[in-house]
Amino acid sequence: MQVILNHQQIHQKITRLGHELLENCFEENKIFIGGIQGNGFELAKKIAAIISQNSDISVNHFEIKINKTEPWKQEVELTIEENKLKKGFIILVDDVINSGKTMQYALIKLLERPTKTIRTVVLVDRKHRRYPVKADIVGLSLSTTLKDRVEVVFGAKDSKAFLA
Numbered sequence: 001m002q003v004i005l006n007h008q009q010i011h012q013k014i015t016r017l018g019h020e021l022l023e024n025c026f027e028e029n030k031i032f033i034g035g036i037q038g039n040g041f042e043l044a045k046k047i048a049a050i051i052s053q054n055s056d057i058s059v060n061h062f063e064i065k066i067n068k069t070e071p072w073k074q075e076v077e078l079t080i081e082e083n084k085l086k087k088g089f090i091i092l093v094d095d096v097i098n099s100g101k102t103m104q105y106a107l108i109k110l111l112e113r114p115t116k117t118i119r120t121v122v123l124v125d126r127k128h129r130r131y132p133v134k135a136d137i138v139g140l141s142l143s144t145t146l147k148d149r150v151e152v153v154f155g156a157k158d159s160k161a162f163l164a
Contacts, residue, residue: 004150005140005161010123013139014043017121018050020137021091022057024119030058031089034078036106037065039095042154043123047093060084064092064106071105082113090118095152097122100131107133124150124161 005013025031031051035044041063048061062080067073078085090110097103103120110118123139128146140161142150149164 002163003160004124004142004163005152007155007157007159010139010152010154010159010161013123014046015050017123017137017139018047019054021047021119021121022051022055024137025057025089025091025117026055028057028089030060031091032080032085033059033061033091033093034064034080034106034110035061036068036092036094036102037063038068039152039154040064040093043095043121044091044093046154047091047121064109066102066106066109068102071102076105076109078109085110085115086113087116089116091121092118093121095122096124096126096150097133097135098126098128098150100129100133103133103135104131123152126150 033044033048035041044061048059052059065077119136121137122135125135125138125141126144152161
């Protein structure tokens with residue numbers, strides 16, 4: 001197991017992701033940050049906090065519940081009333097993007113209603129796409145083999161990303 005991001009580096013990356021998003025949505029009054037269940041949602045909450053602390057933008061974060069291994073088997077669920085997202089500025093967040101499958105199915109759900117903009121944000125981009133999804137804002141791009149696994153652990157004092 002090789003640590004690729006330690007606690008301080010993760011904190012710095014998340015702060016940068018938040019500020020980069022602010023540059024993209026500074027003209028907005030309200031934004032929606034949807035995190036894919038698990039670490040994606042944890043990351044979304046952290047990014048939402050940074051944007052709230054550094055702007056007057058109304059930030060609404062929500063969780064996207066999805067079967068990550070077989071997303072077609074059950075409906076993707078949102079923990080926000082879906083009509084609130086209509087014509088909204090939406091930010092889709094996950095911790096790691098690999099094939100793009102999870103993010104693709106989450107995007108399909110978000111596109112069931114007219115939106116103003118959707119941005120995708122990931123902490124680690126592995127660049128092994130099988131689906132036509134790209135991350136707009138990335139904390140770390142990483143070249144890995146298909147056998148490698150990237151894990152992110154968020155802790156109060158000991159967050160880390162590692163290669164397994």
